[in-house]
Amino acid sequence: MNILSFLTNPFVLLPTISLVIQIIVLMLLFYGYLLNRRLMFKQHGKVMAWAVALHLTTIFAFMAPSFVLAVIQEYIIPHFFGIISVLSLIHVPLGIIAASFGVWFVVAWRRQGLKGCFNRKRKMLLTMTIWLISISLGLILFALFYWNLLMA
Secondary structure: OOHHHHHHOHHHHHHHHHHHHHHHHHHHHHHHHHHHHOOOHHHHHHHHHHHHHHHHHHHHHHHHHHHHHHHHHHHHOOOOOOHHHHHHHHHHHHHHHHHHHHHHHHHHHHHHOOOOOHHHHHHHHHHHHHHHHHHHHHHHHHHHHHHHHHHO
């Protein structure tokens, strides 16, 4: 597939944009983690808030519509036990859990400041772990959906 056809094919371009944004979110999360390790808590909170906002944008702009309009109809309903269905049915709830906790942490931070953040450290690490599992499943799904198109 040459670059021009790649740029004009929305069935590949839009999911690829979503994937690139998720990689940026992943980098923001790691950067935020490093800020936390350096005891730069205010900056940590700001970076994590940006990561959550960017993540929610991709969920609502790309992921939810493609799941509802394509994955459910083309994979889950006709092939419930297929690999794409099973991975999707694990990926989606894990992603919802991670995003929900991310929103909760950001809202709590905005309301309470640093007070209480230290008590949530284990929950934050658990959320990061869940999010990493979810993005890993998302990468696998991306490869299953688009590998043949990208390699053509």
